[in-house]
Amino acid sequence: MRIRFKLDGQDVEVDVKHTDTLLKVLKDRIGVGSVHFGCGEGSCGACMVLINGRLRYSCLTLAGYVDGKEVTTVAALARDGELTEIQRAFLENDAAQCGYCTPGMILTAKVLLEKNPSPSDEELFDALAGNLCRCTGYIPIINAIKSVSRR
Amino acid sequence: MSDQFSVVGAPIKNVQLLGHVTGSTQYVDEISFPGMLWVKAVRSPVARGKIKKIDTSKAEKLPGVVRIITAKDVPNNIHVNMAVIGIGPPDEPVLPEDEVKYKGEAICLVVAKDEDTAAKGAQLVEVEIEELPPVLDMEEALKPSAPVITKWGINAFIYGSGMDGATMPGRPGRPFFLVKRGDVEAAFKKADYVVEGSYLIPPIEHAPIEPHVCVAKPEPGQRLTIYTTTQAPYFVRDNVASILKIPPSNIRVVAPAVGGGFGGKVDPEFEMQVAVAAMCVGRPVKWRWTREEEFTISTTRPAIKIEIQDALSSSGLILGRRARLLHDSGAYTRTSPYGVIKSTVNLSGPYHIPNVYYEGYCVYTNRQPSSAMRGYGVFEVSYAVELQMERDARKLGIDSWEFRFKNAYRNGQVTATGRLIDDAYLIEVMKVAAALSGVSLPHHLLQMSSWG
Ligand code: FES
Ligand code: FES
Numbered sequence: 150m151r152i153r154f155k156l157d158g159q160d161v162e163v164d165v166k167h168t169d170t171l172l173k174v175l176k177d178r179i180g181v182g183s184v185h186f187g188c189g190e191g192s193c194g195a196c197m198v199l200i201n202g203r204l205r206y207s208c209l210t211l212a213g214y215v216d217g218k219e220v221t222t223v224a225a226l227a228r229d230g231e232l233t234e235i236q237r238a239f240l241e242n243d244a245a246q247c248g249y250c251t252p253g254m255i256l257t258a259k260v261l262l263e264k265n266p267s268p269s270d271e272e273l274f275d276a277l278a279g280n281l282c283r284c285t286g287y288i289p290i291i292n293a294i295k296s297v298s299r300r
Numbered sequence: 301m302s303d304q305f306s307v308v309g310a311p312i313k314n315v316q317l318l319g320h321v322t323g324s325t326q327y328v329d330e331i332s333f334p335g336m337l338w339v340k341a342v343r344s345p346v347a348r349g350k351i352k353k354i355d356t357s358k359a360e361k362l363p364g365v366v367r368i369i370t371a372k373d374v375p376n377n378i379h380v381n382m383a384v385i386g387i388g389p390p391d392e393p394v395l396p397e398d399e400v401k402y403k404g405e406a407i408c409l410v411v412a413k414d415e416d417t418a419a420k421g422a423q424l425v426e427v428e429i430e431e432l433p434p435v436l437d438m439e440e441a442l443k444p445s446a447p448v449i450t451k452w453g454i455n456a457f458i459y460g461s462g463m464d465g466a467t468m469p470g471r472p473g474r475p476f477f478l479v480k481r482g483d484v485e486a487a488f489k490k491a492d493y494v495v496e497g498s499y500l501i502p503p504i505e506h507a508p509i510e511p512h513v514c515v516a517k518p519e520p521g522q523r524l525t526i527y528t529t530t531q532a533p534y535f536v537r538d539n540v541a542s543i544l545k546i547p548p549s550n551i552r553v554v555a556p557a558v559g560g561g562f563g564g565k566v567d568p569e570f571e572m573q574v575a576v577a578a579m580c581v582g583r584p585v586k587w588r589w590t591r592e593e594e595f596t597i598s599t600t601r602p603a604i605k606i607e608i609q610d611a612l613s614s615s616g617l618i619l620g621r622r623a624r625l626l627h628d629s630g631a632y633t634r635t636s637p638y639g640v641i642k643s644t645v646n647l648s649g650p651y652h653i654p655n656v657y658y659e660g661y662c663v664y665t666n667r668q669p670s671s672a673m674r675g676y677g678v679f680e681v682s683y684a685v686e687l688q689m690e691r692d693a694r695k696l697g698i699d700s701w702e703f704r705f706k707n708a709y710r711n712g713q714v715t716a717t718g719r720l721i722d723d724a725y726l727i728e729v730m731k732v733a734a735a736l737s738g739v740s741l742p743h744h745l746l747q748m749s750s751w752g
Contacts, residue, residue, distance in 0.1 A: 168416075177415065182330040183323025185559065187509045188591040195509050223323040236321040243313070248320030249509045249559030255321060283509050283560045 152216040156181070157225035165212040171220070172196045172207040183224035183252050187281070194280030197253035198222050204260045206279075223252035226259070234297050235259055242293035246284035253280050258294045267298045316557060325557045328513040329588060331527045336515070337366055339577050339587040340418035341406035342425045343597075347434035347666040348449065349400050351427065354408055359424035364417035367581050368425065369409040371395040374576050375545040380633050381567050381671075384538050386465035391451060392632040392669075394543050394572045400429065401449060401631035402668050404597045406570075411577050411585055434666035438605060438626040441663050449631070450664050457629070457637045457662035464637050475661065477637075477644045481716050482655030484611075487620025491611035495695045498607045499684035503600035503628070506673055510559020512589040512598060514571050516578035523550045524578065528571050531561045539568040540575045551575075563672035567599055567634055602639060602670035603628040606684040608647075610692050611655075616706050618692065620655035623647045625681070629662050630669035636662045642677030648716045649685035650726045651707040656716045704730060705745045710752070724750040 153162045156179070165174055172189070175181040175198075187195030189208045196207040199221040200214075226233045232240070235258050245251040254277070261268060261276040268276065273294060282290060319325035342354075356368040371377055371393060380390040395408060410421035435441045441455040449455055459477045462469030466477075488494065514528040524544075530536050533553040541548040558565060570587060578585045589598070604627050611620040625643055629636035644660030689707075693700035708726040715721060727750045734741050 173415075176329060177332070180330065180332060182326060185327065185510065186329060186588065187511070190591065192591075193509055223321070227322055232321065239321045240313075240317050243317070245317055245320040246314065247508070247510070247558060247560045248316055248325050249327065251320040252323045281509060283507055283562070 150213060152213060154215045154217065155219040157220070157222055163212075167211070167213060169212045170208055171198070171210040171212045171215055174212040175207060175220075181222060181224075183222040185249050185252065187249070191279075192281070193250070194253035194257065195250055197256050197280070199256060199260070204256060223255050226255070233259070235262070235294070238293040238297045239290075242289045242296060244285060244289040244293035250280060250282040250284075254282065254290055258297070262294070262298055319557075327510060327557050327559050328515060328527050328529050329510070331515050331556070332586070333515070333517055333584040336584040336586055337411050337413060337581060338415045338418045339574060339585050340410050340412075340415070340422040341573070342408050342410065342422045342427060344400035344403060344405045344407055344427075344429065346400065346429055346431045347403045347436065348432045348447075349429040350432060351396065351398050351400060351407065352430055353426075353428040355426040355428075356408070358426065359410060359421040362412075362417065362421050362424060364413040365410060365421040366413065367411045367577075368421075369395070369411065369573075369577050369580055371397045371408075373580050374543060376543050379539050379543050379572065381535055381539065381635055382465065382633075382638060383542065384535065385638070386462075387633070387637050388463050389452075392634070394576060402666050404593075404668060405631070406573060406597075409573055409577055411581055415588070436665055436667060438603070438628050438661075438663040438665060441665050442626075442661065449666060455664045457633065457640070457664075459637070464641065466641050477640050477660040477662075479644050479647065479656060479658040479660075479716050481718070482620070484620045484622060484655045484657040487655035488609075488611045488622075490613070491619055492614040493612040493695050495610045495612060495688070495692050496608070497684070497688045497691050498605070499687060501601075501604040501606075501680045501683060503603045503667075503670060504673060505595055505600050506560070506562040506564030506598070507594065508558075508560030508562060508564060511591060511594045512565070512570060513587070514574045515584060515586045516571070516574045517584040518578050518582055521550075522546050523552075524575060525552045525554060526571055526575060527554045527556065528574075529558055529561070529565050530555050530568070530571070531558060531563070531565045532568075535566065536568045536571045540572055543572045544575060544579060563601075563674055563676065564598055566672040567669075569598060597668055599630075599634065599669055599671035599673075601673035601676050602630075602636060602680075604643070604680040606647075606681065608684060608688045610688065612692055612696060614696070616696055616698055616703055618651060618653045618707050621648065621653045621658075622656075623658045625658070625660040626663050627661065627677075628667065628670055629664055630667040631664065632669045633662075634669045634671040636670060639672070639677040643681045645717050646678055646681045647685065649682065649689070650709055651685075651689075651704075652709045652713050653707075653716065658716070701730070701734065701739065701741060702745065705748055708750070710750050726750060
């Protein structure tokens with residue numbers, strides 16, 4: 150079937166199978182670099198996107214579901230080369246090493262802080278429970294998010 | 301320091317960070333070419349068995365399946381990762397000819413128009429395997445009654461005879477790496493106490509968030525470009541060259557950003573298979589491992605068993621140490637012989653032990669091959685040695701700081717492998733560590749130094 154959706158503000162039209170996941174279509178059909186395959190089963194968060202502003206695992210979302218919707222990845226956050234506060238905080242706090250988890254981490258942080266501008270530690274850990282990072286040991290990531298929430 | 305240098309002593313930004321936070325860092329999974337095909341493997345359901353028959357007829361009929369690759373498609377179907385540094389003999393096939401040696405070993409490859417079709421094709425390949433009793437335990441593997449799973453008749457790597465990259469050619473071969481110094485028998489005869497310990501370290505998966513991904517693209521004139529998640533592009537180049545029987549200069553390996561490696565992307569584990577597939581079909585091919593493959597097929601930190609016996613004097617010195625170390629290499633050699641050398645020479649830890657006898661075994665079992673992971677060989681031994689130090693101190697009834705200070709190596713001494721020490725700082729480091737952890741050391745320990 151043919152689906153149409155907005156990807157990072159651009160109109161996209163693509164033929165998909167009923168069984169195709171959004172992750173598969175984004176990576177293997179469209180060639181999106183700001184979304185990553187980590188597990189394919191909703192465990193790691195490397196594949197996270199926003200669908201109409203809500204945080205979703207693209208590996209657990211069928212591509213057909215985004216027909217007519219807006220899909221946003223971390224690539225669309227910066228405007229005219231100007232990083233958002235969260236992106237700057239990740240840079241300043243060295244909150245990434247290999248960077249494979251970073252897009253998912255940043256989207257999770259964004260959604261959390263929009264809902265709850267000054268989360269407690271517990272709320273922060275809870276929000277990050279669906280995102281795995283194997284490199285940083287999480288502390289710099291948490292520091293980055295806290296540095297934004299305090300402002 | 302910062303007045304003198306602009307780099308030393310100054311924090312440096314990870315240059316990739318801007319790419320990471322904007323989602324523009326390029327990993328291998330972003331690489332794709334027009335006409336690119338996909339690979340999936342048919343994997344062994346058993347830990348050890350004879351391959352009786354591979355029936356690909358159903359898979360070949362599946363629309364979209366382009367080619368099935370088996371052992372006979374590989375020009376030189378035997379390799380060992382570390383041939384480059386003189387370790388051999390090669391023992392691992394790219395695809396096994398007649399015997400599978402670990403559960404999940406790739407038996408053949410299906411190349412198809414997309415990932416799903418390749419996976420479906422792989423399910424349609426029928427493999428008939430006669431299951432053989434596997435060797436899964438290191439102690440069992442070393443018993444004379446164990447089924448032999450190597451080509452050289454014993455389930456251990458043969459050190460010496462010019463095959464381990466460390467000892468001189470012409471030295472006698474032994475099924476263990478030997479470190480020997482002083483007279484360990486005499487030390488045990490003199491000992492007031494003997495303390496024994498046995499330590500087990502399980503295998504550990506690196507679990508990078510980015511699984512293994514490789515794209516191989518044939519170029520005109522028997523050339524090949526390989527884009528892969530690797531920490532060691534030259535291992536990839538040399539191993540692929542050797543199995544394809546083409547000069548290494550025909551191969552270009554591109555190593556983009558790696559999404560976590562931790563040693564798990566040091567071994568060329570699947571690049572040879574992808575390269576053979578690409579050469580056979582003459583088109584770019586891609587293989588992206590699943591999370592399940594990452595856990596069950598990719599290398600792990602080796603399982604290690606270490607047995608230590610210490611001869612102690614009542615004055616608190618280690619007079620001698622005997623140790624036996626077993627390192628589970630899994631089904632094939634990979635980098636394990638080198639890992640065993642590292643661990644065996646480290647069995648004294650940072651302590652001065654004048655009389656030692658250490659045997660390090662690189663053992664083969666029917667498990668997924670193990671290999672490098674963050675200081676492998678050293679970490680495992682440090683764990684065992686430091687626990688043993690605690691045990692020794694307890695037996696002697698003295699404080700373990702005191703015991704460590706007494707036995708710490710010092711400048712002017714000679715290591716187990718015969719190197720004169722001129723860079724010892726252990727005592728100084730322990731003083732700082734004690735202060736940082738709020739331990740106040742007695743005066744006589746604070747008086748000690750690595751130079752006295
Ligand atoms: S790839 Fe979607 S959660 Fe891991
Ligand atoms: S930075 Fe490597 S997984 Fe998070």
